[in-house]
Amino acid sequence: MKVPVSPLAPAQFPAMPAMTGVSFAAHACGIRYKDRDDLLLMVLPAGTTAAGVFTRSKCPSAPVDWCRQALEDGKHRARAVLINAGNANAFTGSAGMASVERTVKKAAEVIGCDPSHVFVSSTGTIGEDLPDERITKNLETVFAKAMTEGEAGRDWKSAAAAIMTTDTFPKGATRTAEIDGVTVTLNGIAKGSGMIAPDMATMLSYVVTDAAIGADALTAVLRKATDRTFNCITVDSDTSTSDTLMLFATGSAGNKPVKDADDKRLKGFKTALEDLLRDLSHQVVRDGEGASKFVEIRVTGADGNKAARRVGLSIANSPLVKTAIAGEDANWGRIVAAIGKAGEKAERDKLAISVGGVTIAAKGRAVEGYDEAPVAAHMKGTDILIEVDLNIGKGKATVWTCDLTHGYIDINGSYRS
Amino acid sequence: MKVPVSPLAPAQFPAMPAMTGVSFAAHACGIRYKDRDDLLLMVLPAGTTAAGVFTRSKCPSAPVDWCRQALEDGKHRARAVLINAGNANAFTGSAGMASVERTVKKAAEVIGCDPSHVFVSSTGTIGEDLPDERITKNLETVFAKAMTEGEAGRDWKSAAAAIMTTDTFPKGATRTAEIDGVTVTLNGIAKGSGMIAPDMATMLSYVVTDAAIGADALTAVLRKATDRTFNCITVDSDTSTSDTLMLFATGSAGNKPVKDADDKRLKGFKTALEDLLRDLSHQVVRDGEGASKFVEIRVTGADGNKAARRVGLSIANSPLVKTAIAGEDANWGRIVAAIGKAGEKAERDKLAISVGGVTIAAKGRAVEGYDEAPVAAHMKGTDILIEVDLNIGKGKATVWTCDLTHGYIDINGSYRS
The missing domain is CATH 3.10.20.340 (ArgJ beta chain, C-terminal domain)
Incomplete structure (x- = not known):
């Protein structure tokens, strides 16, 4: 069934600036869909700090379990995010985590980083084993693409489009703020709660900033901003097994690192983050299934x-x-x-x-x-x-x-x- | 909009025995609808005990407030129930309770009983003042009808039909049980969660038994049975401001009165009541708006x-x-x-x-x-x-x-x- 673009869609995708050391590559791995990209790799520079909030579901997917554990094991550092569409790797028993581990191991080898710095999300059918070999066999190619694609590798709109499943438009938002007189940028993408049988409704969102912010502070500001934005939207009251929102701070803007969430220098950043998350969360609602208002x-x-x-x-x-x-x-x-x-x-x-x-x-x-x-x-x-x-x-x-x-x-x- | 009978409706209304001292009269008072009955009076014999469970809504209708208070004030005794359709008398400010009090006062005068033994329910539009004079001016006629209608005054199917608003079929159920070797009967009617703009979805149900059961025991057995029946159904998760379920025991069957809910003699009655409430609650679901399964x-x-x-x-x-x-x-x-x-x-x-x-x-x-x-x-x-x-x-x-x-x-x- 072809679903037309939501009548509530924004007029256009915002112009989003490239960010030093952040690049993307999408690839068609044939996980479920034919003839479309179904894997997105986001590469982040060494030293990037990470924070995440995840579904409150008591039956979370294997990738959500992984991300929670990796944040802890890897001391909230990130080098890569790998997102596949077509299969949610949810309710797949112990095979689910084995599949995540194989994927992450291969990605860490290719990128040359610790496995706990690789985050994964899966969206799509639930209850079917993820054919992870279709991902792993393509990882070298995908990583090489991300490293060499130039313009395309820094195109946030294409990245947002690559993680769409049943979304009718790609979702992105960008903001700037000042920390200690240094301008920092925040870029975010999201996929919405579009769900079409047999895919699960899943909300995924990834925000990257070039600010230098310590992991504890990053986690605290993300939680608070989420509470007032993504936790205040609902399409149909149904919570996915896979909802994931992550925030990464690369530090390339060069501000003096902020370690404490209560540091007054973060005031503008907090406002910008909340504003950006509100924008993305509204876009998710505007793409709610069948929404006309x-x-x-x-x-x-x-x-x-x-x-x-x-x-x-x-x-x-x-x-x-x-x-x-x-x-x-x-x-x-x-x-x-x-x-x-x-x-x-x-x-x-x-x-x-x-x-x-x-x-x-x-x-x-x-x-x-x-x-x-x-x-x-x-x-x-x-x-x-x-x-x-x-x-x-x-x-x-x-x-x-x-x-x-x-x-x-x-x-x-x-x-x- | 004419809604066809639900495809899930039972094949027929059950044959329900008349009950000594219990009679009905319906009347067209023109509260909102034209050319249809919109008021039901149920008259109960002196000495009837009463129990009720009501909506958990924090914004209950005036009639619900009245019933809760009347049960307490009147020591759980009942002589009459008055139900109108077309106007829910909900969210009507202080005018709502004034309207209930005028109606009850008149009914008590006509019947010759204490006002606290008269229970009222209203279902229909919310936020509009109840034109209670259209009820009160008809009460003498309605009461006279109930006292003289013979067969019609003991016809549970007509009573069930008179309280329908957007229900597509009348809902009734009957059971028997033994208490101390005496056969007792339970008859119940309900209106369902049918809701059509601008009427509120409201579930009303009234069960009468000829058993002799004290008010405390009656309340306890009703609560427990409700918990496993009406509290386990949902059409769309929306709770009405007016949901009401009442149980009356006339005592005409002649069993030795049971005062204690834990009395073993009530075993069969409890089973029969739960079974009857399950039946009625299922009928409500089967008449859920648009239900096909x-x-x-x-x-x-x-x-x-x-x-x-x-x-x-x-x-x-x-x-x-x-x-x-x-x-x-x-x-x-x-x-x-x-x-x-x-x-x-x-x-x-x-x-x-x-x-x-x-x-x-x-x-x-x-x-x-x-x-x-x-x-x-x-x-x-x-x-x-x-x-x-x-x-x-x-x-x-x-x-x-x-x-x-x-x-x-x-x-x-x-x-x-």
Whole structure:
């Protein structure tokens, strides 16, 4: 089934600057797909520090297990990332890890680095053994390509395209920040939660900065920024076995290395990172399966920020809210129901709800005679804003989702073949 | 939009015996609908004990607040239940409770009972004031009807039909049990989670038995049976502001009253009640919006029964699993993902999954060369069985759901008008 480009896609891929010592090569290994690249190698310069956040699934894929362990064993250093599409190497029993280990061993030999500095991700079918020999036999060629490709080897758009599975557009974002007066760059790519039978929905994202930042600080800033961005999006509430977000710092910008996450010199970097991750996470939502509307849900007045996020995600994951939005209906009754089921503190008679900036319910009831015309016009647009004020505390959070349409059923309800 | 009768509907409404002192009357009050009954009065004999379980929503409707309080104030006694369709009297601010109080006061006057022995439920639009005068002005007529209607006043099928909103078939079930050698009857009706814009999805169910059972015991047995039945079903994970399940015991069967829930004489009654509630709850699922398949998910080997139910509901609520079932695809990868995201203890390499009785994954990987033909045939049927063995403990639970189809989007994504 050919899925058209999402109507919510950004107008164009951003211009992303090359980064010293960072190069890519894609290759068609025939893992599952024919006649398309299905392997991406990203080579990073020696001395690069690494941080990662991974799926909370209790049944993670073998590559996720590997990455977690490698970060620890290799003291958060990285030289390469290897990503394959077509097979997720998930739920493959002990064969899964054996397959990862063979792949990593070969990559480490070819690159000349420690295996714990090689990170791997797999996305695609789950429950089928990864034919890793199709990867390993091509690794020398792929590495040579990465080292010699010149322009192509530094083309982030091609890299983003190479890790697409059912995404309808490549996802990239770039930002700059100052550390001690030195300009540093952050480049990130992502693949989204597109899923088409029999592939798993998997979110993968890799961000590289030329800043010099120690591993502990890198990990702390990544976790915090993720919490406010990728952990605040949802397409259909389903968590993949393979979700991976990694941040690498090469140090080539030449700033004096920052070791402490609380160091004030990181202020601008933190803002830039959060902004970049928000951008990428929104692109993932904008490529949600069947999405016709991008929805921002702002919750304020909650009993703490965590409560606010849970209320927001309860609204964002409600099939009734999502189908109402698809139907361009500002059905705030369904929003109230979703708030009520979140399990967080809420007082019915203090609730206020706005859609498109117009307050349609307050003090626990409909606002009499509110102007329906601007609300109806807002619902017909592609970018929907829902604001909920619980009016009981100071907690706040913003989450993002898309609507639930026939397209979602078409994509996910079709037979595997 | 005219919705056809669910393909999963039972062949017929069961023959339900009349019960001494229990009578009904339905009436067209014009609350919202035209030319159809929208009010049901159920009259219960003096001395009837009552128990109830209600929505866990933090934003319950005014009638739910009333019922909880009335049970306490009236020492768990009941003389009448009044149910209206067309307006849920939810999210109506302080006007909501005032409306309930006016209705109850009038009903208590007409019937000649304490207001705390009158229970009310409302289902329909939320956020609009209930025009309670349309109910109160008809109450004398309705009560007179209930007292004189003869056959019609004891017709459970008509009662079940009168509380339907967007249900496609009336839901009823009947069982008998023995207490001390006396045969007692249980009759129950329900309306399902059918929801059509702008009505709220609301589950209402009322069970009457002629057994003599004290209020404390009645409450305890109802809670336990609900936990294994209505609390184990899900259509779309959305919880209504108005969900209500009440159990009334008239005592007319003449058994020696049972006061203690642990009394061994209640053994048969407990089994019959759980069986009846399971039957009704399954009918609700079978009338799930757009449902084309009824799905039973049995989880065993979990770290406790609660963990088992959470894993089961995580699978049952997964849009990816539900769309796969709609597509007749035994996509166990999505089942693994749903198990992983439940947050409960699971060991990937111990998991086993069966579909239609055929083990398709075990020890954390696909069973090589399993016979796909019977699995494919099973997926084409209307009743789907998924079994998951976590193989780490003794916890078990069974949950029920339906698939997610284009019908759901059609019903819930249409404009309000």
